[in-house]
Amino acid sequence: MRRERHPLLRGGRGGERKYSHTFTRGEIQLLGSVCETILPPLPLNSLEGEEDQPTKAVESFIKASGSQTPVPDQVAEILAKRDVKEIALLVRVVLWLLGTRLGTLLLCGSLCFCEKWPFIHNFSRISLEKREKVLQKWSTNRFLTPIRCAFVFIKVLCLFVFFSTVDENAVNPAWEAIGYHVDNDEDPSEVPKKRPLEKGMVETMHETDSTLVHSLAQKGIKATLDPRDNLFKIECDVVVVGSGCGGGVAAAVLACSGHKVIVLEKGNYFTAADYSSLEGPSWEQLYEAGGIFPSADGGTYILAGSTVGGGSAVNWSASIKTPAEVCRDWAEDCKIPLFGNPEYRSAMDAVCLRIGVTENCVEESFQNQVLRKGCENLGLKVDYVPRNSSEDHYCGSCCYGCTKGNKKGTDSTWLVDAVDHGAVILTGCKAERFILKENKSGSKRAKKCLGVVAKTMTKNITKILQIEAKVTISACGALLTPPLMISSGLKNHNIGRNLHLHPVAMAWGYFPGSNTELKGKSYEGGIITSVHKVVEADSNVRAIIETPALGPASFSVLCPWESGLDIKKRMVKYARTAHLITIIKDSGSGNVRVEGRVNYRLDASDRGNLRAGLKQALRILVAAGAVEVGTHRSDGQRLKCKGISEKEVEVFLDTVSAVEGPLSLVENWTPLTSAHQMGSCRMGIDDKEGAVDVNGESWEAKGLFVCDASLLPSAVGVNPMITIQSTAYCLAKKIAESIQKVPF
Template identity: 35%
Template sequence: MDVTSSSPNTTRSSNGAGWLSAREMHILETICDTFFPALTPPAGASPARASYYQSKASDLHLALLIAETLGQENEESQADFHRLLTLFQNPATGLLLAGQARPFSDLPLERREKYLRAMAHSPLAQLRQGYQVLKRLSGFLFFATPDPQGRNPTWEALDYQPAEPPPPVARPLKPYEIKQDTVLECDAVVIGSGAGGGVVAGELALAGKNVIVLEKGGYHSEADFSLQEAQSMSDLYLKRGSLTSRDVGVSILAGSTLGGGTIVNWDTSFRTPPDILSEWEETSGLKDVFTGTSLQESFAAVEQRISINTENSAHNRQNQLLFDGARTLGYHVDSLRRNAIGCEQRCGTCGFGCRYGCKQSTLKTYLQDAYEHGARILVDCSAERVLIEQGKAVGVKASVHEHTTGKNYQVTIHARTVVVAAGSLHSPAVLLRSGLTNSHIGRHLHLHPTTTIAGHYPDKVYPWQGVMQSAYSDEFGHLHGNYGYKLEVPPAHPGLLGMGSAWHSARDYRESMEKMAHLATFIILTRDKGEGQVTLDSHGEPVIDYVTSVFDRQHLLHGMRQAARIHFAAGASEVVSIQSKRSQLSRQQLDTSGERAWKTFDRQLERNGLGVNRLIVYSAHQMGTCRMGKDPAQSVTDAHSQVHGVQGLFVCDGSVFPAASGVNPMLSIMGLAHQAAQYIKQ
């Protein structure tokens, strides 16, 4: 069962749990109660701690939440899940995985745990895939879903305090309302409102152009960001945060709201490094596009508009640990530049939208500029295809979902210029649905595959508090030429930790999560040489095929080893990977065995596997599926981001990168979009 694309319709209605039979619901409930059974509390446990251990999945209606979540998927994904649940009821599978020829629901808890571990470690990719779907969904929902009072019953024991939002403020703009099938006219229509689309829309509107912006997601601002992890993932991310590659091997985070990824990213603002720009120039055959003065001028203009600085990069405890540990080892380490101003609350919820208005997203900057200069902004609007006549783009066919009535309306926009800025997953989908046949559309997908090493510390770290990402190390950015990895720090809230932490048994997992406040997590963000591809499913929606290459896995492995060393240099008592099989090392082992303990741990990381669904791999960066180049036989867009062979059709987002950027790509996208906008204005 895969979760690979956003819903075919902007707001695919949920079937609730009714798409599962009573028998299937019973199986799912048993699975959830195996991941999360009622456990005997430790002796002398406080009431909150006792409740934490005694809570079971069915107390939280976890199976129902999973069924309702998957009820929003398409028919193919649901059919895969039906098959997965059928497998659980086959006695032969019970014999293979648990040593007893009985259906999963009829096995005792100890055997059911063995069954799930066998799935997680199976040589059969489909079994590992099915396990990860179940484990990730249940882990996220168990620790993230609030009760009617807005709190999850585990949070007190975990010492987790969600951020309290400030009083609401007025919404800064009003989307254009569609109440019927509609035809609109404009100079330029921009599909997408994130780092690329937002910049282009603002630049064109400021130049006096009549602009329409189409955003697939909804409109959320500091007036209504909930700052709740479960709600925010549903409101602000593609696929409610559950998007993955086809084989579930990579979990993909991508913004889907007005302002796109700039609403939910962690504010990190790198210019594309000069050596990467030189490589892009050579790869693309485009002279001066990447290495000339115009792109640097665009970077400077964007940096000024979105207020990039280091004054708002105060380190939280996690970032300080990375900084101190790297410095102790003599590794490069520095503070990040961020597009935030007045960030004094340090609330720890950058990934859920900035309720304080400190993050200078496109919603706060370029889209506001566009709106104030007459641009019309349509939300909950899915661009179906670009209208092309005689080699020219003449408009867009789209549909809008109207929430109050639940109706969908067709919208046709006539325009002389069409800018596709729907991101590296949806931009190629739009072009393919429009009938374009360039063989490179959707190819050359880069994801910056990322994994983590966690460190447990004697004192509390509270990884959900403070500035989420403010320190980085580039010590290993050039392991092989321009390829290597950065070490950074991610946000860490209960749901994400529940999804990512390895499950070895119900009690082990619960005990591990109980120490969450003592956890610090370092990410290994690789610049990938390997590539994937985006194609269309039967609904015309993107499907992501990507397997981390052997070359890139070696960089992940190198990074895991180095991140562990930085943790111990910073004072960690233990480090652990997020592999399905346990890889961990304690300070006691180091003190006892020294270098031999390091060698054992290094071998353990490699032996326990980096393959698909053996190691959890994330991506928050998608690039390269409509890459720029001089030769139409080797690329999709030209020096001005215009699609080869179609006048007036431009792509302005991370999909135009000739290869991976090697740094968090927001500023790279914005700079290239700003550069293209100067040409489009003409």
């Protein structure tokens, strides 16, 4: 029996869909021609020579096309909805050129020639075979920079839409062919139905201008309408912007200390009964930019949570304490006493206790079995990864919200503590700027923060919200805290700089279903339960190797595109293709000063460490018994393993590189990913070293604090959840002690 889902996370699309994009039908037709070339209909004998005889589902998939409804329209919709004007404009210019003979000649060369007048076809009339050759040239030619970028964005969106779109029964027609299904068969009686934050929740999507004040009053919050300025004035002791690892902890500590706390969250509130495990709607509702967030140069794809609980609601459960050497570096080199104090170690213990961290795993997933077996066969050390879930938690869809309610994010722990002590959470609210006034108290800080101005994401509330507070805490993450501070008029040169991403490069290995020793499918089971550290002779860690969560759409997006046939072959092998991720503690950094625009580059040591991690990951995959291994480099770099010698493996490994973007400048580039963003408003001993002081307070504005990953002095080198929560815990304790001295 399939339980009912929250409407926002349901995949069904009954009836005809209406689109808000402004692409013309001619542009949609040309977009469809490109999508058809990326994922073309193929002859039924295309997969001859593969391991198994094609089933009816595989045959249907072979015949399917990227141009089929609703793919082109949804690609256009995403381009318009994401509001990345440069990308949408670039795609439309390319489509306009392809709609003319002259433009097609410029972009396609002699491949558009025909035998009859006027001897030149526009793109949609070129044969499918020749169109594929055109796209292959675009994908590898670094001198056609804008065209290559347009191709990559269309390819990403086309494949994402094709493999994530579902019908009214929440099924995608291609899933059976690739061995994928969504587990909707949980016993409804075992799924938590409660909404533990209900008593402190005000969901603006259900409010109007006429109801909001009353709803806030029912929660104990004083709110009044200021008709002169057309805004609602709302009063509290502390306002926290963001509800993730930092904001959730800060809200709990301060509410439990007796202060009236309001938490602003841009996203919406979901619980276990709401989650669907459907990749498309889950990305759309739970992630920043709908999960499609590239860096400015297109070389790195960024994942960040955007829902109540933030990243803790959608992360992969890894709960690793801050490494001792990182604490030492931050305490000694960065001169931040907190990280050298017993107080911080006690905070990590308190955090792990509150979010239910366990050390072992009863049953490991297919990908983690691969990592463990490969390491053991090579004599390499592999450790279990602590998780904020039970030891028997076997869930591969926690990245879409945990449908079993087993994972303990801030939405089911710290925020529960906060609302139990009177905190109120306003969802669908986006902070616009901090309220900064001249500070006349004689403090070194020129300004004083009196709260935050926010707007709701619903059209039902037309008035601005002005939340006035003794203390304001920015906890909206390393991607959003800097733009918010800059848009408020703060000038410290560290704001938005020193952004670290823990860049990730992936290696893959294919394990046929006949390999019965390694059980399961790539998307099943605990996402991260094992880790291997890649160390140098001096024991310095160069990288760590873990396993990722990759649904069919994510898998297809990251796969190199060599041809329509190749991408379909890769997808048919999806369920038994294991991925290992190489994560490094990056020395290089980027910046984020404007919301939605991240600039990022690796330095030489980062590239070397990624390369070392990728080579080790490939060795592990070969040792685990993969019949084929490869990377995500754009040229489709791979190696057949059957009967191969160790020397031949090493020769292949010498060709492995982690050539990062920008994709426009590199011939064979490797797409990087990031799920950890840190350091963009780092702590420092003075305003030259950091954007905030060692207590998290802005150097420029008294009463304005940062409690999220942006204040970390550098990259952590491991999954940062425990580090973020422990830092926020310590800082919030200090804020709670000092707030009594601050007059309202």
